[in-house]
Amino acid sequence: MIPLAHQLLRLACWVLLAPLLPGIINQVKARVAGRRGPPVLQLYYDLARLWRKGVVVSTLASPAFVILPAVAWVSLLGAALLVPLGPAGAALSFHGDVLLMLYLLALGRFCTAWAAMETGSAFEGMGVVREVSYAVLSEAAIVAAVLALCVQTGSVSMVTMLAPTAGAGVVLLGTGLFIVLLAENCRVPFDDPTTHLELTMIHEVMVLDHSGPPLAVILHGASMKLLLFSLLLTQAIVPLAQHGPIAATGLLAGGVLAVTLAVGIVESLLARFAYRRVPLLLTTAFLLCLFALLVAWKGGAS
Amino acid sequence: MTGPLLVLAVLLFGTAVVVGQHWPRPWLVLTLAACLASIGAALSVFAAAVGWEWKSHILLGGESLHLRLDGVSALFMVLAAVVGGAGAVYSCEYWSDRHYPESAPRGRSWWSALVLSMVLVLIVSNGLHFLMAWEAFAICGYFLITLENQKPAVRSAGWLYLASSHAGTVCLFGFFTLLAVKTGTWDLGPLREHASLSPLFWLALAGFGMKAGIFPLHIWLPSAHANAPSHVSAILSAVAIKMGVYGIVRFSGWLPMPASAGWVVIGLGATSALLGVAFTLAQNDFKRLLAYCSVENIGIILVGLGAALLARSHGDAPWGRLALAGALLHVWNHGAFKALLFFGAGSVLHATGTREMSRLGGLWRTMPWTAGLFALGSVAVTGLPPLNGFVSEWILYLGLFDAVTDKQAAAWAALPVIILLAMSGALALVAFTKAGSMIFLGAARTKPAAQAHECGLWMRAPMLLLASLCIVLGLAPIFVWPAISRAADAWSLTWAGQTAPAPLLTLGWVHLGLAALIIAAAALLWKKARSRPIRRAPTWDCGYAAPTAKMQYSSGSFANLATAWFFWILRPSRTWRRPHGSFPAEALLLDRVPETVLEQAVLPLAARIMQVSSAVRRLQHGRLSAYILYVVAGLAGLAVLVLLESAS
Numbered sequence: 006m007i008p009l010a011h012q013l014l015r016l017a018c019w020v021l022l023a024p025l026l027p028g029i030i031n032q033v034k035a036r037v038a039g040r041r042g043p044p045v046l047q048l049y050y051d052l053a054r055l056w057r058k059g060v061v062v063s064t065l066a067s068p069a070f071v072i073l074p075a076v077a078w079v080s081l082l083g084a085a086l087l088v089p090l091g092p093a094g095a096a097l098s099f100h101g102d103v104l105l106m107l108y109l110l111a112l113g114r115f116c117t118a119w120a121a122m123e124t125g126s127a128f129e130g131m132g133v134v135r136e137v138s139y140a141v142l143s144e145a146a147i148v149a150a151v152l153a154l155c156v157q158t159g160s161v162s163m164v165t166m167l168a169p170t171a172g173a174g175v176v177l178l179g180t181g182l183f184i185v186l187l188a189e190n191c192r193v194p195f196d197d198p199t200t201h202l203e204l205t206m207i208h209e210v211m212v213l214d215h216s217g218p219p220l221a222v223i224l225h226g227a228s229m230k231l232l233l234f235s236l237l238l239t240q241a242i243v244p245l246a247q248h249g250p251i252a253a254t255g256l257l258a259g260g261v262l263a264v265t266l267a268v269g270i271v272e273s274l275l276a277r278f279a280y281r282r283v284p285l286l287l288t289t290a291f292l293l294c295l296f297a298l299l300v301a302w303k304g305g306a307s
Numbered sequence: 308m309t310g311p312l313l314v315l316a317v318l319l320f321g322t323a324v325v326v327g328q329h330w331p332r333p334w335l336v337l338t339l340a341a342c343l344a345s346i347g348a349a350l351s352v353f354a355a356a357v358g359w360e361w362k363s364h365i366l367l368g369g370e371s372l373h374l375r376l377d378g379v380s381a382l383f384m385v386l387a388a389v390v391g392g393a394g395a396v397y398s399c400e401y402w403s404d405r406h407y408p409e410s411a412p413r414g415r416s417w418w419s420a421l422v423l424s425m426v427l428v429l430i431v432s433n434g435l436h437f438l439m440a441w442e443a444f445a446i447c448g449y450f451l452i453t454l455e456n457q458k459p460a461v462r463s464a465g466w467l468y469l470a471s472s473h474a475g476t477v478c479l480f481g482f483f484t485l486l487a488v489k490t491g492t493w494d495l496g497p498l499r500e501h502a503s504l505s506p507l508f509w510l511a512l513a514g515f516g517m518k519a520g521i522f523p524l525h526i527w528l529p530s531a532h533a534n535a536p537s538h539v540s541a542i543l544s545a546v547a548i549k550m551g552v553y554g555i556v557r558f559s560g561w562l563p564m565p566a567s568a569g570w571v572v573i574g575l576g577a578t579s580a581l582l583g584v585a586f587t588l589a590q591n592d593f594k595r596l597l598a599y600c601s602v603e604n605i606g607i608i609l610v611g612l613g614a615a616l617l618a619r620s621h622g623d624a625p626w627g628r629l630a631l632a633g634a635l636l637h638v639w640n641h642g643a644f645k646a647l648l649f650f651g652a653g654s655v656l657h658a659t660g661t662r663e664m665s666r667l668g669g670l671w672r673t674m675p676w677t678a679g680l681f682a683l684g685s686v687a688v689t690g691l692p693p694l695n696g697f698v699s700e701w702i703l704y705l706g707l708f709d710a711v712t713d714k715q716a717a718a719w720a721a722l723p724v725i726i727l728l729a730m731s732g733a734l735a736l737v738a739f740t741k742a743g744s745m746i747f748l749g750a751a752r753t754k755p756a757a758q759a760h761e762c763g764l765w766m767r768a769p770m771l772l773l774a775s776l777c778i779v780l781g782l783a784p785i786f787v788w789p790a791i792s793r794a795a796d797a798w799s800l801t802w803a804g805q806t807a808p809a810p811l812l813t814l815g816w817v818h819l820g821l822a823a824l825i826i827a828a829a830a831l832l833w834k835k836a837r838s839r840p841i842r843r844a845p846t847w848d849c850g851y852a853a854p855t856a857k858m859q860y861s862s863g864s865f866a867n868l869a870t871a872w873f874f875w876i877l878r879p880s881r882t883w884r885r886p887h888g889s890f891p892a893e894a895l896l897l898d899r900v901p902e903t904v905l906e907q908a909v910l911p912l913a914a915r916i917m918q919v920s921s922a923v924r925r926l927q928h929g930r931l932s933a934y935i936l937y938v939v940a941g942l943a944g945l946a947v948l949v950l951l952e953s954a955s
Contacts, residue, residue: 056835059839059840059841059842060836060839060841060842061841061842061843061844061847062841062842062843062844063843063844063845063846063847064843064844064845064846065669065748065749065750065846066846067671067672067675067678067748068833069671069682071832071833071836071841072829072832072833074832075825075828075829075831075832075833076825076828076829078828079821079824079825079828080692080821080825082824083817083821083824097813097817099810099813099814100705100810101701101704101705101708101810101814104701104704104705104708105692105697105701105814105817107729108690108691108692108697108701108732109692109821111689111691111732111733111736112686112691112692114736115686115689115691115736115740118736118740118744119682119740119743119744119748122740122743122744122748122749122860123744123748123749124749124846124848125668125669125748125749125750125846125856125859126846126848126854126859127848127854127858127859127860128848128849129848130744130859130860130864130865131860133740133744133860133865134737134860134864134865134867134868135868137733137736137737137740138737138868138869140733140736141730141733141734141737141869144729144730144732144733145726145729145730145733147729148725148726148729149726152708152711152722152725152726155708155711155712156711156712156714159712160712161705161708161709161712213847213848213849214846214847214848217836218832218835218836219832219836222832284872298722
């Protein structure tokens with residue numbers, strides 16, 4: 006029974022804590038701008054409200070329009086359960102789990118994109134195209150980062166890949182992954198999660214036509230994705246295995262908080278990029294991860 | 308057991324060729340029975356400890372008959388039989404006597420002949436007989452592609468196929484003849500100890516690569532796949548091009564390899580994967596799109612084979628075995644989902660009469676089965692969990708990652724290839740989001756699209772079979788692992804007996820869990836959404852209510868962003884007529900993506916050769932006086948040569 010309780014606790018962690026991060030980011034943005042801002046728990050209220058609401062579906066959309074957000078949510082949850090939580094490890098760990106995680110994220114993207122295309126809206130089509138096309142570059146960057154960690158540790162399983170000391174390329178890797186985090190979670194400077202009517206948006210535009218419980222599922226999934234990337238980034242650059250379980254947990258939580266604060270500060274200080282410059286920034290992230298890979302390779306060879 | 312089943316299969320196929328001319332139903336029964344017999348023969352090889360071999364004294368073309376069925380050929384035989392059977396059922400409705408009274412009987416006979424000749428290619432073990440079977444296979448393919456031979460586009464596609472196919476066969480003639488000269492016999496088999504044979508591999512790679520559609524040699528593939536009837540496209544893409552892969556796998560296992568073979572094959576594979584998917588992305592014709600996607604998948608398979616070759620030259624490293632197993636499993640997987648997608652494409656074509664995605668849209672309403680099955684195929688072809696495409700790509704990735712952690716020279720191949728594969732996977736997602744959504748989602752863009760109809764049971768049943776194969780191979784890969792292992796063992800004898808290192812059982816359970824969770828979550832959300840009546844309203848779209856169907860994102864605009872990165876190879880041509888004046892009447896924008904290698908390299912070269920040839924031909928005009936002048940001039944020239952020679 007203990008392992009089961011353990012897994013349920015882990016599940017609860019992911020499901021219940023994830024919506025906290027967007028609240029923290031919004032709070033940071035408000036404070037930097039000198040406002041009071043919405044409560045940190047705002048997303049919880051929003052989710053509860055949406056879950057109780059009815060659904061409006063486009064006349065063009067098929068039943069899959071309602072179902073696909075659930076599939077996307079499950080794939081994000083599956084990816085999340087594969088990510089180790091510091092000393093607590095992952096729900097399931099095996100040789101090559103990191104690839105499964107990457108492809109589960111892709112499955113989530115695929116489902117969101119199909120659901121958006123259901124509406125036949127050119128606006129949403131535009132968002133889909135940007136989302137899936139930029140994902141090519143961010144995928145390359147993530148894979149380069151994974152290869153760097155893999156060369157560093159000689160392992161293809163996340164629990165062992167993320168545990169030991171970060172190599173010499175930690176700054177490169179951290180910066181690259183942080184840029185990917187911003188792009189994949191649709192934060193400034195790639196996308197602006199607060200607007201709805203800008204032609205430069207990517208992700209938000211894909212979910213314009215969703216409403217009620219499906220929208221709640223999408224928003225919750227997005228917050229899990231943010232938590233997932235923050236955890237990955239933290240564990241990739243902080244050598245948690247050198248510390249005891251309690252200190253490591255503390256460090257992990259601190260790291261996630263720091264990443265969240267950094268996202269908030271970046272959003273307060275930067276404007277959104279013109280969308281033509283987005284590939285350039287993502288290519289930079291890819292190159293940073295590639296250099297981290299080369300550094301790891303040289304480090305391992307000497 | 309294997310021998311009698313094979314004889315039965317060959318006899319049944321042979322009878323089906325004759326029967327197909329007149330009696331559709333008995334033909335179907337015979338073909339299906341023959342396919343089952345072939346599958347049975349292949350399974351009996353998987354079950355037995357060693358492969359099946361039979362040498363007889365029957366002479367054919369002066370050579371005694373030598374048949375062999377081992378793990379590698381059995382693997383391809385299962386694929387040929389499954390797709391051959393499914394396509395036969397599909398063609399009963401898709402290419403029926405009622406719609407095509409003239410070509411349907413021919414189509415049935417050539418179909419059985421094609422599957423028969425592929426089975427023969429797989430079992431003969433004599434160079435001369437291999438060439439005969441190979442030629443028969445190529446010709447059957449030609450007659451199937453040109454079933455609709457009243458259309459010029461079909462005829463020219465068939466001609467291109469035949470020409471390219473024979474260019475490849477020329478290489479194979481050279482390959483088998485030189486092999487026979489050097490070894491003193493036409494008999495084929497493991498010849499690893501003859502080190503002097505290794506350069507012959509390049510000939511085999513070129514000859515079989517032409518059939519497989521490796522990137523610069525793929526020129527025949529898009530037009531043949533697009534213009535052939537869809538069940539023929541399915542077997543071309545799922546099985547026929549795999550025969551090229553079979554040749555490369557077979558002879559790279561049997562012959563000694565040049566030292567650089569692994570590097571070249573993995574490089575070609577990565578190039579085909581990335582450029583194949585770039586062309587996939589840019590297509591507007593959905594059958595051409597699927598054809599280019601085959602180039603990509605052949606690239607993925609070759610990456611695995613190249614890694615295996617590298618591993619063999621690195622002291623038989625275990626990661627090579629893993630990569631090869633991934634590649635071989637991908638042969639099956641690609642066969643299943645690509646045939647499914649081509650069948651789906653066929654039923655769309657059947658219902659709407661157009662292959663252009665920018666004329667379709669909203670078909671899910673009238674064709675829910677096809678839409679659902681095409682979506683499933685798209686998930687599989689994109690390599691997403693929990694379906695079969697992911698399983699083989701994952702095993703292949705594991706092999707490559709292990710090569711990286713091994714930190715030998717091969718890691719320098721594995722590192723860039725992993726990144727390229729990941730990018731081509733992401734690009735495939737773009738391409739299939741585009742294909743699925745342009746065809747099936749949104750509003751119908753034209754009248755035929757609005758008036759489409761669902762395909763009948765005969766077309767749906769084979770699609771359901773292939774879809775369930777995609778699901779089973781995805782959820783329970785452990786069941787096919789023994790067969791894949793056996794094939795990998797048969798490839799290289801030194802690898803026999805090693806255990807499977809891949810944690811496939813874990814992956815299978817994860818996939819099962821994932822599938823269960825997806826169903827549960829989808830059911831829950833559906834129930835929750837339905838708990839109050841769902842309100843239907845026009846697409847909100849930030850306030851632009853009810854735009855026309857033409858204002859939807861089109862296939863060109865969808866691919867615009869990502870194809871811009873491949874401008875250097877795609878070289879799209881654009882025809883513009885901008886709107887003019889205060890009351891613009893009409894405007895035009897036509898984008899066309901050429902088959903770059905064919906239109907910008909092969910055709911100009913061919914035109915140049917024709918120019919030179921016709922210039923030379925002017926010498927031959929039939930005027931006797933001039934011919935006498937040639938003779939005199941030639942003699943004079945020779946005399947001058949002789950004089951110069953004696954003077955020096």
